[in-house]
Amino acid sequence: MVILPSVLMLALSATLCLQCSMADIDFTSQTTIVTGASSGIGAAFARALAKRGSDVILVARRLDRLQELASEVERDHGVRATPIALDLSVRGAGQALADEVATRGLTVTGLVNNAGFGTDGPFHEEDPDRLQDEIAVDVANLVDISRAFIEPLRQSGRGVLVNVASMAAYLPGPDMAVYSAAKAFVLSFTEALWYESRSNGLRVLSLAPGLTRTEFFDDLAGGAYNGSYQTPGQVVETGLRSLDRGNRRPSVVSGRGNAIASELGRLFTRRRAVLLSGSFGARSRNAGIAAAHH
């Protein structure tokens, strides 16, 4: 009786290890799209992938920033970097990007869906157009771009599909209701794709940053939150380290404290969890606002 659980554990780890190759991903002669590459986590992804030998396709609206980054990574890492200016709040970005990529004669082996922004405040006060743009960038076009490139990614069988979610994905977020729900979508969608991709070599990962020092907070009405911040480089390192371990896990949270906090929701009833999320969020936001006024 006592050995049964141990046998089960052994069988479970053996099954998991069938899916894990410990070799780092070889990015040389790969071409990876990074959306939202004009700043923050996306720019850090582009630099890290280029450093590891991947050609990169850099997508965002601010072309000047993309061109600057493209010159930098070509000079520093000898890869090809292709900037593409695209507004991801416009319907049909997947086909538009696929057309741009085809025009340049590029074959895509990897995709990092990182572009995104948040809105905050009580839902009834939020600008409806901005909420639509948020859903378009964070959700609808993330799906559309994934769909547009999933075949080449599957055929390549050695690239990555990373979707950047957020710690906000793990709990409902009062005063960030749409953003949290959007990121919950990204988490769920990506974990499902992870399952569908287990046998074809494509490594799929939902990467959830916690508070990270980027321009993200410039867009928020409440500004920066109070708390412990990571750098974009730390977030990217978490993602790449997880991918290097193989297609072992469908999702990862960046930062040990963030990873623990993201599990807390499971300990409570849904009612208690949303009450805690609401009061913690409000405290962190108010402390951030107070700090900004000093």
Ligand SMILES: NC(=O)c1ccc[n+]([C@@H]2O[C@H](COP(=O)([O-])OP(=O)(O)OC[C@H]3O[C@@H](n4cnc5c(N)ncnc54)[C@H](OP(=O)(O)O)[C@@H]3O)[C@@H](O)[C@H]2O)c1
């Ligand atoms: N920073 C954090 O604390 C944090 C925490 C959790 C999750 N995240 C997630 O991390 C991802 C990256 O954000 P970040 O922190 O690096 O913020 P960021 O510095 O503001 O970067 C956001 C990127 O998204 C692009 N983007 C926004 N709207 C776009 C549009 N309509 N069309 C095309 N590109 C667009 C921006 O480019 P352009 O403005 O040039 O178009 C920019 O490159 C986002 O998905 C965000 O939700 C961030």
